Amino acid sequence: MNEIALIGKPNSGKSLLFNRLTGLQQKVANFPGVTVDIKEGLTEDGYKVIDFPGIYSLNPLTIDEKIATEKFLEHLKTSPHLVVLCILDITRLQKSLTIGLQVQKACAEAGKPCIFVVNMMDSVKKFGGSNLEGLANVVGSPLIGISSKTLEGLGSLKELVADAFLNPPKYIPLPHQQHSTKLLNARVREICDIYAVKPGFILKSQNRIDQFLLSGILGSIIFFLIMLFIFQSIFTWSTPLMDGVEALITALGSAVTVVLPQGTMRDFIEQALFGGIGSFLVFVPQIFILIFIIGILEDSGYMARATIICHKPLSLFGLTGKSFVPLLSGFACAIPAMMAARTIESPKKRWLTILATPLMSCSARLPVYALLISAFIPKKTLFAGFIGLQGLTFFAVYLFGIIVAMLVTAFMSRTVYKNEEDAPFILELPPYRIPHFKPLFLRAANGAKNFVTKAGLIIFSVTVVVWFLGYFPNGSGNLSSSWLAYLGRAITPIFEPLGLDWRFGVAILSSFLAREVFVGTLGTLFGIEGADENIIGLSDKLAATDFSVASAIALLVFYALALQCFSTLAVMKKETGSWKMPTLVLISYSGLAYLLSVAAYNLVKLF
Template identity: 65%
Template sequence: VLLQAIFTWSVPFMDAVEWSIELIGGQVSSVLNEGVFRDFVIDALFGGIGSFLVFVPQIFFLTFIVGLLEDSGYLARAAVICHKPLKQFGLSGKSFIPLLTGHACAIPAIYASRTIASPKRRLLTILAVPLMGCSARLPVYALLIAAFIPANSYFGGFIGLQGIVFFLLYFAGIFVALLVTSILSRTIYKHKNDTPFILELPAYRIPHWRPLLKRSLNSCRQFITKAGFVIFNVTVIVWVLGYFPHGSGQLESSWLANLGHIIEPVMQPLGLDWKYGVAILSSFLAREVFVGTLGTLFGIEGAEENVAGLAEKIQSSGLSVGAGVSLLIFYAIALQCVSTLALIRKELRSTKLAIVLFLSYGLLAYVLAWLAYQVI
């Protein structure tokens, strides 16, 4: 129910937010002259606002349903059941809901970690959440699997190779997350202050909707005023890098593309060229941007809807299977989401830790991707 709420039920409301921003943006665009200022207002300002407002419905549904489960007495029982196995990896029974929610989106999952009383286990849970296979990874997985993994099937077509690869990518994220928390809980955070897992099982009861609604709205307000500010600023910065010096529609000659050429030597050990470097840089805003950026660079209109056409273009570009697999592994591990990074900084109140986490997961993703490319 929780995943359905975050991944399905919230979609109409998220679409409504996007539609409203597009409608207002269209009205504003109609009264502005063509040029840099209009592009900045529509793409940077409205795009920046939309980049965090679109998450508000998910935050609301998450906090409302988690509050419903908590006030009804169910969440306490689920935490008790999951505590023993998760404790072996330095986590808590209350980590189960954030880790599960992380497979839809890391933003509400990190918010869900607030129910964990132990500072140590909450910290480790937050560090594990970005490794869960969130929905933003799906477009990237779908494109790269279609481009590099044969559509072989087994057992009369019941099981397909592409589906197996999908599963392995999700499993890899969970495995690495538990490995990371297990190591950190026994080394760096071994002596960090912790609180024992003491949980009184409340009686089952029917929750009152008024405090649930108030709590959910308060969480949305905090997200908008704190994490939203950081997300907006980074969105504008990335837009500037992708727009200048030649204007809209010239991404391949922008400052962002120049950065892609600069980091091309870093991409080459993975079998990738500058185009994939640009796509990786642009997807720092959101992983799903990777598909649209590659579509622009390969000259495919509407790449998000024409995944098959873009996959064929990638296949004909001469990129090897090993390079494709290395890219899949990189996206399975790397923290390529500015919204998540901004929220981690806010929740942990540490810019340093957020930067270290970003660099550590990026380096780990790069090393594993390089190993995969060398083997395959």
């Protein structure tokens, strides 16, 4: 099959060109543990297009760049019918040509046709355009000017590619002499002195916008508003969609099972099968929305600015400016948040961000906090009625999670990850551009699909196992006499130091499905129907038992830290490429949560 490889520096408009060439026919190849996405698609002429990640050089600096470079060079050697399109950004010709000439040399060595595609020609029109003929003569390879934004030159590019497949030798570069970086840079500078658009023109408007977006007070306000927008979108605006997915799955389950006779098979299909599918499909809207918004921030050029704004404070805890968005998203749900960490190039900082994310109090913990706080924290006010004690407790639990997360990353970055290879902070500030929504939509859809195919099966399997434990041996769904209850009773000694009985053991075990299940399970065990919607009824019942304030505080501490969500573990495995990190995190966070909650219980009991 005839193949086209797209390669170039980041932000050269390569992905937009890929989308222009392939339309909707594309798939993404991921590599475990790294952020490298190699996209493949088909053109209407039947050519296979491979979009390699943007790189500054064929001399890789990070593990992600190493994989991307190796995959490109491997393809260059092994693909029998390949034309390389090396994308040059005319507004950043100097940096584009550095990688461009390296790619040209690699093509010469592999005997593969190479065409320089000079993108963003629309941006330089107002500055008098560029002498592409002269540039083509100097670089010594066929060269064509296009704008993937306005589609200008795309037809000629397709003709050129077709010709390159018919007459490959015409397009194979002449062998290069071995260039040192200094000689390469000198040649690039020499070419750019004549053919590049003067940077002053291009960068003027960018610098003007940066004066606002990176200024101390105004920049911080804009940053705050944008982050508020992200938080709202994943916390509040995705809720109706998530409820819609849940309702749809439930309705489908009911529609299918209504024709079945009462019994185990019907319960299994309705509760385990459809419940299991719903347990991971419910996250899809949130993942889609977050990836879409992050895409807008990246493609518009703002993400790089946001990274710079938060880099310094987060670097004190071993993180990077790019950790901010995943951490913020973690307050809604750790699953899309960990997927958002793929924007972090440094593997070390990506691991640390993934490590910190589950400690941000996600929305699933809200019902647990609400139940315990409304049952056991008095409705007192402080500071002349301005601050309520219950609200303050809510705030304290959230803050507690953040502090522990920062301490964990600070500790890990200085111990376990101390010698881990790190990507240095050299960040190019891309020009501001209006994002194109079709590629963003496809990227978000791919991210959601990736989650469903990689993590969905694990989440589904665990849901089914927990259903079995809660349903049998009676087969009646009577939770208090199920295997789950038996296990809950068996682990009672573990929770006795927190003043909790077997019912809390069962509720904690069942909350491994999702933390909010804790409330529903306790409701069943305390005889409150529909406790999810009737938290007050359950909290009144709890307040009337001998369950103490000390136990409530201990449980708050436990839920703030313990990693009891299998969906989070499944996504962590997907993002890190192995079960090592999820297993260690599960053990260490659960251990830490237990120890600190025992300490909190005993401390509160003193007063």
